[in-house]
Amino acid sequence: MSDPSIFSANSRIFTPASPIEAENLLRPIFDRSEDADAQEVREAVREILYDVRTKGDAGVLKWASSLDGFSGDEKAFAIDPERLPVAWNSLPGNVREAFQEAKKRICDYHVSALSLLHDHLPSPGKAGFRLTPLERVGIYVPGGTAAYPSTVLMTALVAKVAGVKNIVGVTPARNGEVPPSILAAFHLSGVTEVIGIGGVQAIGALAFGTESVMRVDKIVGPGNRFVAEAKRQVFGLVDIDMIAGPTEVVIIADETANPRWVAADLLAQAEHDTRSSAILLTDSLVLAKETAREMDEMLGSLPRSAIATESISRYGYLMVVGGMDEALRLSDRIAPEHLELHVVQPMTLVPRLAHAGAIFIGESSAEVFGDYMYGPSHVLPTSGSARFSSPVSVETFMKRTSLIRGFGSPEEQESMVRMTALLARLEGLEGHARSALQRACLNDKETI
Numbered sequence: 001m002s003d004p005s006i007f008s009a010n011s012r013i014f015t016p017a018s019p020i021e022a023e024n025l026l027r028p029i030f031d032r033s034e035d036a037d038a039q040e041v042r043e044a045v046r047e048i049l050y051d052v053r054t055k056g057d058a059g060v061l062k063w064a065s066s067l068d069g070f071s072g073d074e075k076a077f078a079i080d081p082e083r084l085p086v087a088w089n090s091l092p093g094n095v096r097e098a099f100q101e102a103k104k105r106i107c108d109y110h111v112s113a114l115s116l117l118h119d120h121l122p123s124p125g126k127a128g129f130r131l132t133p134l135e136r137v138g139i140y141v142p143g144g145t146a147a148y149p150s151t152v153l154m155t156a157l158v159a160k161v162a163g164v165k166n167i168v169g170v171t172p173a174r175n176g177e178v179p180p181s182i183l184a185a186f187h188l189s190g191v192t193e194v195i196g197i198g199g200v201q202a203i204g205a206l207a208f209g210t211e212s213v214m215r216v217d218k219i220v221g222p223g224n225r226f227v228a229e230a231k232r233q234v235f236g237l238v239d240i241d242m243i244a245g246p247t248e249v250v251i252i253a254d255e256t257a258n259p260r261w262v263a264a265d266l267l268a269q270a271e272h273d274t275r276s277s278a279i280l281l282t283d284s285l286v287l288a289k290e291t292a293r294e295m296d297e298m299l300g301s302l303p304r305s306a307i308a309t310e311s312i313s314r315y316g317y318l319m320v321v322g323g324m325d326e327a328l329r330l331s332d333r334i335a336p337e338h339l340e341l342h343v344v345q346p347m348t349l350v351p352r353l354a355h356a357g358a359i360f361i362g363e364s365s366a367e368v369f370g371d372y373m374y375g376p377s378h379v380l381p382t383s384g385s386a387r388f389s390s391p392v393s394v395e396t397f398m399k400r401t402s403l404i405r406g407f408g409s410p411e412e413q414e415s416m417v418r419m420t421a422l423l424a425r426l427e428g429l430e431g432h433a434r435s436a437l438q439r440a441c442l443n444d445k446e447t448i
């Protein structure tokens with residue numbers, strides 16, 4: 001653990017002489033999830049999931065009580081739905097107003113995203129597809145060390161807009177209680193089925209089903225490394241949105257950027273978690289030095305300075321590179337969850353960047369607004385997975401069914417019968433060939 005009183009962000013300024021040196025310096029951020037404890041986490045998760053799968057509610061109870069101090073029986077898993085509106089009404093008026101505004105923006109964005117998705121119903125002789133919402137989805141809301149009601153809105157509202165009928169919220173009770181802000185957020189999102197258990201045992205209950213928890217089709221939502229590993233292990237039995245790792249931001253900035261804003265945005269990311277990563281890529285040594293000075297000053301009064309200092313000292317970088325091209329290349333290599341562009345003409349960089357969960361264009365578009373107020377979900381691919389996966393969206397909660405409606409003409413049919421039978425026999429599947437041949441319009445079927 002770094003000592004916040006002697007740490008200086010200046011020690012995190014790097015001036016690599018070559019692209020390969022820059023990549024080597026950044027290597028620790030790629031290994032954040034694979035530290036010495038990774039194997040232990042996998043084993044611990046396997047044991048808990050085994051208990052839940054084989055013992056049902058008794059398995060859930062065992063781990064909820066030993067890990068989270070849960071007291072009560074399995075009837076206490078489900079939270080009385082009448083408590084949700086009570087929790088909502090207990091929030092101060094200005095907080096309710098902010099939540100309602102967030103809800104409006106999230107719904108507006110996802111309704112418009114949904115309007116771009118269309119079924120393609122096939123005309124005779126064509127193929128198409130249909131999109132259907134999932135029937136039953138579990139929304140995991142983390143709650144081990146802090147309450148994240150914003151995550152309820154950023155997942156459950158998206159599921160609602162997508163048309164999911166049954167949404168079950170799961171979140172750990174801390175000291176026997178689910179924070180009222182979480183219950184209030186479920187109420188605002190229209191979720192009435194809430195289960196007050198968390199961690200691996202909750203993921204197991206959702207995936208396998210127990211006597212008191214009905215299994216779901218998909219589990220969505222972030223969580224700590226135990227939750228992420230549990231989702232990885234149940235994937236296949238149910239679908240999952242992604243395996244969320246520690247959060248990160250990359251800021252690409254030129255000499256025109258405001259170092260105070262850059263510093264504030266780096267620290268906002270760093271305060272999440274000791275394994276968060278906050279990275280500045282700039283072509284200006286002056287900006288890097290001023291940003292370091294601002295960070296040191298801000299860290300002094302930040303309530304979570306111990307966490308932020310720890311994450312900056314391990315995974316924070318103020319990297320001075322040879323030019324914007326190199327900054328863009330490194331950013332794409334990192335494929336950050338969040339990418340901010342503090343440069344003169346930020347829109348010109350967007351087409352040149354292929355990999356990021358969300359791009360915040362221009363220095364006014366701070367990532368923290370994305371956590372709460374911009375419409376797109378703040379549940380985004382982390383740890384470089386933006387190279388191959390997408391943010392939570394309406395499509396997360398939908399699936400596609402192919403629709404097939406015959407061939408366009410007797411001639412086409414005849415030709416397809418012939419080719420299908422040929423390929424089926426090549427694969428040794430005579431039953432397939434005969435099934436196709438049943439549809440032949442030829443006079444002499446045996447000649448095929």
Ligand SMILES: NC(=O)c1ccc[n+]([C@@H]2O[C@H](COP(=O)([O-])OP(=O)(O)OC[C@H]3O[C@@H](n4cnc5c(N)ncnc54)[C@H](O)[C@@H]3O)[C@@H](O)[C@H]2O)c1
Pocket residue numbers: 044067068141142143144145146148151172197198199200201222223224225226227244246247272273378379380
């Ligand atoms: N990406 C996002 O959008 C987003 C949003 C909010 C939070 N988060 C992340 O979610 C995470 C929240 O973590 P958290 O811990 O506060 O809550 P959590 O709900 O993810 O995890 C708490 C649970 O972990 C289990 N657990 C704790 N120690 C364990 C052990 N030794 N063995 C087995 N299980 C154990 C407990 O059962 C507990 O209920 C953070 O990493 C945070 O950064 C991400």
Ligand SMILES: [Zn+2]
Pocket residue numbers: 268269272368371
């Ligand atoms: Zn954040």
